[in-house]
Every structure is written in structure tokens, then in C-alpha cells.
Amino acid sequence: MPSGSRRSHTKSRNGCGQCKKRRKRCDGNPPRCLNCQRWGITCDYTVVSKAVEQIADRIFFTPADPAINLGVFPPLPFFDERHLRLLKHYTAYASLTISTELTLPIWRGNVLEEAKDHVFLMHSLLALSALHLYHVHNGEWKKYVTVANNEHESALASFRSSVGAIDCGNGNAVTAFSFLTVVFSLGLPVALGFTDTPDPTAAFTDILQVLRQAWCAMDNVLVGVEKGPLGMLVKNPRTDAGSCEMHPKGLKVLKALKRYNDNSDDTDANKAVYREALAQLKRFLIDLRDSPPTWANSLSWLTSVSDTFFRHLQQKRTFPLILLAHWCIPVYRALDMWFNVWAKHIVTDIWNTLEGDGKEAVRWAAEQVGIIPWESHPQNCLCLKCLPLCKGQPLVAPYTAT
Structure with a gap:
């Protein structure tokens, strides 16, 4: 191409993933950009994660769940208008990024109820909400990463000062808090593009060590949590012995x-x-x-x-x-x-x-x-590129070792 005659294009540098794939300019407006509305597909700005693809349209394009009424939310000592906006964003958007269709009522209902009585859990929800806002806006809303870090630090400080022992009275709140702490710790490098994570294996295992220690400290209450409204979050999926053969x-x-x-x-x-x-x-x-x-x-x-x-x-x-x-x-x-x-x-x-x-x-x-x-890749490779995952395909694909 001759010098000075470079052809312009409409590829968006900061747009949603769907617009990037199609090399179309994205307006970047959540909950769903204009192009994705025209194409009738789920937009990154709606849920960012495919995990909630099946429920996204129902959540965003039907009347809100009447059970979620933030207008009657009891005031907390630190709450102001900014916190209320973050809480609304959590219930409408950020909660979807950590939920399946089955666990969404837990994160939007039961966990929110627990947060009313446990300030450390409320700060954790707000931290996730702010981090999600930063992430979906491709880092352009820089103030939100600061807000997210501040809320996370407030959550940790509140937990240390208010939880002397873990018992049946705070077991559900501590369970949700431990999960949210892990999600935030894993999510921050994702939102920042791993720029400050030169050793991801060490960082990951350090984060998981915190969860392992929390689980150990909660050993006496986990049975009660499993039987309660948050049980689905802590129960491992189990098959009957011999009922599921591996590929x-x-x-x-x-x-x-x-x-x-x-x-x-x-x-x-x-x-x-x-x-x-x-x-x-x-x-x-x-x-x-x-x-x-x-x-x-x-x-x-x-x-x-x-x-x-x-x-x-x-x-x-x-x-x-x-x-x-x-x-x-x-x-x-x-x-x-x-x-x-x-x-x-x-x-x-x-x-x-x-x-x-x-x-x-x-x-x-x-x-x-x-x-x-x-x-x-070798011939007959079954990786995601060579053979994408489809319904019925074994999760564990063939190994080339002999």
C-alpha cells in the first residue's frame, strides 16, 4: 500500500469483544451496545461472562425482580449515595459475573440479606461492584479501581475487628466473604491485564492458600452452611459411585x-x-x-x-x-x-x-x-481450537501420551 494511503477501519480498541471480532466501532454503552442490540447477541457490557448468557436477557430486558427492593434497604453507618449506586450495580450486573442461574438467587438475595447485618460483607460486595465497573469500561473509569481497593481494604479491616470467632451466627456471612475475597483477589489482576502479576502461579496459589486457611477455620460451621441457604455454594458436585465413566x-x-x-x-x-x-x-x-x-x-x-x-x-x-x-x-x-x-x-x-x-x-x-x-498441533488434536467444546463432548479430551 502506498505511503499515506492507509485505509481507515472501524475497529474499536476499547469496545466490547463482539464488536472487536467483527471489526466494528463500539459505542461502549452498557448494558448492551447498539451493535449487539442490532445483532441480537449478548454483549460484553451486559454480563461480560458467557456464564450468564442464558439468563442475561431475562435479567436486563424484563422488569426487575420485585424481591430486590433497595428502597427499603436499612441504612448503614458508612452508606452514602455512592455506595447505593455501587449496590444497585451489584444487584443488576456484578452479581451475574459470579453466578449461575441456580446460584443467582443466593448472591442477589441471601448474600445481600447477610450483608445488611455484616458490614465486612457489604464492603466486599461494593468492592466487587466497583471492580466490575472498572473492568467493563476497559480501565477508562480509573477512579473505580481506587474505590474497589478502598472497599476491599475496608472489608478486611471490618472483618478483623468484628469477627472474633466463627459460629453459626456469622457462618453464612463469613462463607460469602471468603468467596468474595478470593474473587476480588483473582479479579484485580484480570481487570488490570496481569500487568503487575509477573508470577501468576505463585500469585494464584497464595490466593488459594487464604481460602484453604479460611475453610480450615470454618470447619466447625461448614456443615451448617451446607444445610442452609448458601449450601449450593459450598457443596461439591458428586456423582454416584460408578455412575459416570470418564472418557x-x-x-x-x-x-x-x-x-x-x-x-x-x-x-x-x-x-x-x-x-x-x-x-x-x-x-x-x-x-x-x-x-x-x-x-x-x-x-x-x-x-x-x-x-x-x-x-x-x-x-x-x-x-x-x-x-x-x-x-x-x-x-x-x-x-x-x-x-x-x-x-x-x-x-x-x-x-x-x-x-x-x-x-x-x-x-x-x-x-x-x-x-x-x-x-x-498434532493430527486429530482435540483442543478447543481444533475441536471446540459442544454438548456431549467429553470435558477431558484424549491425551497423546502412550
């Missing part, structure tokens, strides 16, 4: 990993720890059946592995990293804006860290999340 080639993945561990030069004690973690990973994958996991259920494996395994994972020992990379495969397919982005960053970090046989052991995971160039 035979997916099972080949785990068999290859078992051989890797058995044939390694590690100590017998460490091999036993890793063998147990591998068995738990297998159970996690079987329980998923053919559906991508929700973000809460995704954490079930990492919150249930032994302290020794998790400590080795934080130390970046080879086999724990290999298992983490394979755990990332279904997480990468999870329909969640705050969570699934981490999967590719973690696998990339592990791929760049390991060498030799260890690196080869995570090749399949690297293919699945798109690290290895598509042109370099």
Missing part, C-alpha cells in the same frame, strides 16, 4: 501421569502424596461429567488436597505443577470472567518453567489452552 482417552491422561509419578526419582513419601492428589484430580474430573465447572466447584480440588501437596505446589515442585496444569484444562473452559483467564496464564508459566520430561508432560495442557501454536 477412555481422558483416562489415558491420568494413567500417563501415574506412570510419570511412579517412575520418578522422588521419595516414596512424596510419591504417595502425589498419588493421593492425582486420585482427587481424577474424582474432580469425573464429577464434572461433560460440563465446564463453575468457579466455586473448580476450587474443590485445590481446597481438598493435602497440606503437604499444596506446600510442594507453592514450592513449584515438578509433579505438583504438572497436576496443576492439567487441572487448568477444564478451568480454561469454565464460563467465568474472573477465573478462567488465570488458567492460560498459569499453564504458560508452568510451560516456561519446566524442562525435559516435565515440560513434555504438560504439552497436552499447553495445546488445550492455546499456548502451542495451532499449526503445530
Whole structure:
């Protein structure tokens, strides 16, 4: 093309993902940009996450749920008009990014009720709301990342000053607070584009360690939480024994990993720890059946592995990293804006860290999340690029190891 004759285009740099894909200028107006309205599709500004695609239209384009009446919300000592706007944004938008259709009533109803009586939980909801506003506006509303951080710090300070012990009176609030703290901690790097997260694996495991410690401290009340209105958030998906067979080639993945561990030069004690973690990973994958996991259920494996395994994972020992990379495969397919982005960053970090046989052991995971160039994939590859996930396709795809 001759100098000075560069053709202009209508690609939007800061628009929604749908406009970017179609190289159309996006007006950037939530809850749904004009182009997406014309095309009749779900806009990033509506829900950002595909996880709520099925319920987005019903939420945004039908009358609001009469059960959600912020006009009668009891005043809190720190509440002002800004907080009310954030709370309204949470109920209408941000709550959708951490919910499925089944759990949405919990996050918009039960959790909100708990927040009326627990200031630390209210601050957490407001922090998520502000972070979501910053994210959907592509960082242009810079004040909201400051608001989000301030609300998050207020939540932590309020929790430390008001919760001396965890009991049946605050168990539900602390449960929701622990989840929201993890979501915020994971969501902040996502909103900032991972610019301040040079070591995503270490950052991720540090965040999960906080949740593991919280779960340990809540051990005496979790049974009550499971039986209460928030039970769906903490119950792991379980299938009846023998009721769900893993895809035979997916099972080949785990068999290859078992051989890797058995044939390694590690100590017998460490091999036993890793063998147990591998068995738990297998159970996690079987329980998923053919559906991508929700973000809460995704954490079930990492919150249930032994302290020794998790400590080795934080130390970046080879086999724990290999298992983490394979755990990332279904997480990468999870329909969640705050969570699934981490999967590719973690696998990339592990791929760049390991060498030799260890690196080869995570090749399949690297293919699945798109690290290895598509042109370099083997024939009959079943990664998301070569064979997108569709209804009925096994979540655990074939592994190339022999």
C-alpha cells in the first residue's frame, strides 16, 4: 500500500469483544451496545461472562425482580449515595459475573440479606461492584479501581475487628466473604491485564492458600452452611459411585501421569502424596461429567488436597505443577470472567518453567489452552481450537501420551 494511503477501519480498541471480532466501532454503552442490540447477541457490557448468557436477557430486558427492593434497604453507618449506586450495580450486573442461574438467587438475595447485618460483607460486595465497573469500561473509569481497593481494604479491616470467632451466627456471612475475597483477589489482576502479576502461579496459589486457611477455620460451621441457604455454594458436585465413566482417552491422561509419578526419582513419601492428589484430580474430573465447572466447584480440588501437596505446589515442585496444569484444562473452559483467564496464564508459566520430561508432560495442557501454536498441533488434536467444546463432548479430551 502506498505511503499515506492507509485505509481507515472501524475497529474499536476499547469496545466490547463482539464488536472487536467483527471489526466494528463500539459505542461502549452498557448494558448492551447498539451493535449487539442490532445483532441480537449478548454483549460484553451486559454480563461480560458467557456464564450468564442464558439468563442475561431475562435479567436486563424484563422488569426487575420485585424481591430486590433497595428502597427499603436499612441504612448503614458508612452508606452514602455512592455506595447505593455501587449496590444497585451489584444487584443488576456484578452479581451475574459470579453466578449461575441456580446460584443467582443466593448472591442477589441471601448474600445481600447477610450483608445488611455484616458490614465486612457489604464492603466486599461494593468492592466487587466497583471492580466490575472498572473492568467493563476497559480501565477508562480509573477512579473505580481506587474505590474497589478502598472497599476491599475496608472489608478486611471490618472483618478483623468484628469477627472474633466463627459460629453459626456469622457462618453464612463469613462463607460469602471468603468467596468474595478470593474473587476480588483473582479479579484485580484480570481487570488490570496481569500487568503487575509477573508470577501468576505463585500469585494464584497464595490466593488459594487464604481460602484453604479460611475453610480450615470454618470447619466447625461448614456443615451448617451446607444445610442452609448458601449450601449450593459450598457443596461439591458428586456423582454416584460408578455412575459416570470418564472418557477412555481422558483416562489415558491420568494413567500417563501415574506412570510419570511412579517412575520418578522422588521419595516414596512424596510419591504417595502425589498419588493421593492425582486420585482427587481424577474424582474432580469425573464429577464434572461433560460440563465446564463453575468457579466455586473448580476450587474443590485445590481446597481438598493435602497440606503437604499444596506446600510442594507453592514450592513449584515438578509433579505438583504438572497436576496443576492439567487441572487448568477444564478451568480454561469454565464460563467465568474472573477465573478462567488465570488458567492460560498459569499453564504458560508452568510451560516456561519446566524442562525435559516435565515440560513434555504438560504439552497436552499447553495445546488445550492455546499456548502451542495451532499449526503445530498434532493430527486429530482435540483442543478447543481444533475441536471446540459442544454438548456431549467429553470435558477431558484424549491425551497423546502412550
